Amino acid sequence: MKLLIKGGRVIDPANGIDGIRDVLIVDGLIVKVEENINEEADEQIEAEGKIVAPGFIDMHVHLREPGFEHKETIASGTRAAAAGGFTAVVCMPNTNPVADNKAVVSFIKQKAEQEGKVKVYPVGNVTKGAQGEELTEIGELKAAGVVALSDDGKPVHNGEIMRRALEYAQMFQLPIISHCEDLNLVASGYMHEGYISTVLGLRGIPAAAEEVMVARDIILAELTGSPVHIAHISTAGSVRLVREAKARGIKITAEATPHHFTLTDEAVIGYNTATKVNPPLRSSRHREAILEALADGTIEVIATDHAPHAREEKEVEYAYAPNGMVGLETAVPLMVTQLIHTGILDWSEAIAKLTINPAKILNLPLGTLSAGSPADVTIIDPEKEAVVDPARFQSMGKNTPFAGWELKGWPVYTIVNGRVVMADGKILE
């Protein structure tokens, strides 16, 4: 099976490529990326005017299965990923039961193989039951196929447990993805603490609730020499801490979500529960710090924190709504519209944050168009304009504050192992 992608602007940050090239794929592997490949192919994609990139990896999604299949399933979540231009997703373990054991991890992998449209890499829990008290059987989780550890949704509050987790996980080359939140400082807050929370009368979550945990994890990363990846970083103070830690050579990486680099807490005005996320949407000062950190490389990953919820769960009073918004199907156009068309990032920098950077953090053999690599490819039409319409989402979750937004720069092809799974927004069966 030969697939030839002709005449696109190939951007492969892993190999320093940015130019008009053809990409030849044979039997699911990249064979060559060159100018003017003239070979007979079974299938050819004309990519003039399009961006051809290594397949995008979303290293932070919630697929909700097992346990919350009314919100999302592995089937629907991976269709959403394919629709959004992602060829691989890394799914968080806060399912029911949680992924703190081999059985759940194996179930997720098996389901993904049977029903998944894109590649699925599970994250295992740091602690049993995500209770923050006892380490999981990390060796067994690694053997079952987890690519990282996290109690995402919750912090590992106990510093001693976090220290031991970092030390132990090192033996298995598993990074820990840290959900940084001091729950005492959160103190039942619902949104960013600032002027808008004052006006709306919603309890605020101070930026410090995130920052004290980021500081702790940096100190523990230094103590143990183990890598820590800061999930969904959202504040100026966190960014400053990460930047300083990197300068000192500490193994710390960070991701930002499209909603944190696009929206501020002003989006909460009107009490739209689609804006209720954790960490909360911050003020413009914090958003600007996130943009700066994306530009200077302090934040090397863009991840969605795709968090689908059922309609009835979000159609309640703001205080009672669950945290989270869907992100897989809007991430790429938000990135292109907010970061590339505005000049904050160039294409190569942006694509690196969705390809080679997450692949390196998670030790995945992905994120590149090198010959011999799995043929995962994302093709974007940088000029395509469309309005976000949740009714057309593949995800079961429609909880997005971007409904009705006109965005420019949409994925038009998603190719997994040399097979086209999405073309022009349609999922191919």
Next chain:
Amino acid sequence: MWKRKDLLGLKELSADEINLILDTAVPMKDIIKREIKKVPTLRGRSMVTLFYEPSTRTRTSFEIAAKYLSADTSSLTVATSSVVKGETLIDTGKTIEVMGADVIVIRHEAAGAPHLLAQRIKSRVINAGDGMHEHPTQGLLDMFTIREKKGKLADLKIAILGDILHSRVARSNIWGLTKFGAKVRVVGPSTLLPKEVQRMGVEVFQSAEEALKDVDVINVLRVQRERQKKGLLPSLREYSNLYGLDRKRLALAKPDALVMHPGPMNRGVEIMPDVYDSLHSVVDEQVTNGVAVRMAILYLLMGGKNVNEVVN
């Protein structure tokens, strides 16, 4: 002319809209003073109070206001409501709507609950207090009382004293009063002052003595005992020592200063009994004016055009 479907807060109201309510409340107050306190204006209309938080005075005030205008009233309280059965606010609201309620008066512990309801049902919605957000009818009755006693709102110095952070009354007062050029000060312990509250157009004080100097009005807020448990206050004793309105602190204000309180009061904590019983206190008038203002709001929301048709 009143054009809004709902009354959700004072932030979004214009000064003209607020004036319309306050002006309409003047003849309403005359009705309250009559021997026969009933006019047929809203006969055949219905108001339902939907209270998710306990409240006696606000709910009763609304019910009396509706009855004086001959509207039918029903009330639903949380203990008997379907919340315990797992029904959502929207479903409860829709049920009340299809029973024919013209107006739903809602009190809820969650900020924004009236907005959610207003977006999803056709009945008119009045916010009777939502979490820490707004309490617009209290704000309006406070403004009505001040205007009645002082003849104006512009340029008055008004201190709001106490737990500003958790107070929906404070927020409605601030939005309403500042629209008319009143100089609003907020004062309380730093743990009970919300972030960046000065951006709402107020001056912020931590010292009661400084804040009360030369003010025309002191609006004292209730302090809740649970604040101590949450680490926001070391003790009610210390709060009272630092912020309780006693004779000495009252003397810092203008000689004819008004003392207001939205009730219910913790006598001896945020306000001393002798201050409450002094001639400065207009707390009883606030309660009467509350009925007048709520009559005005019900009248305007249910399509009233010419207030003379009510009083004549």
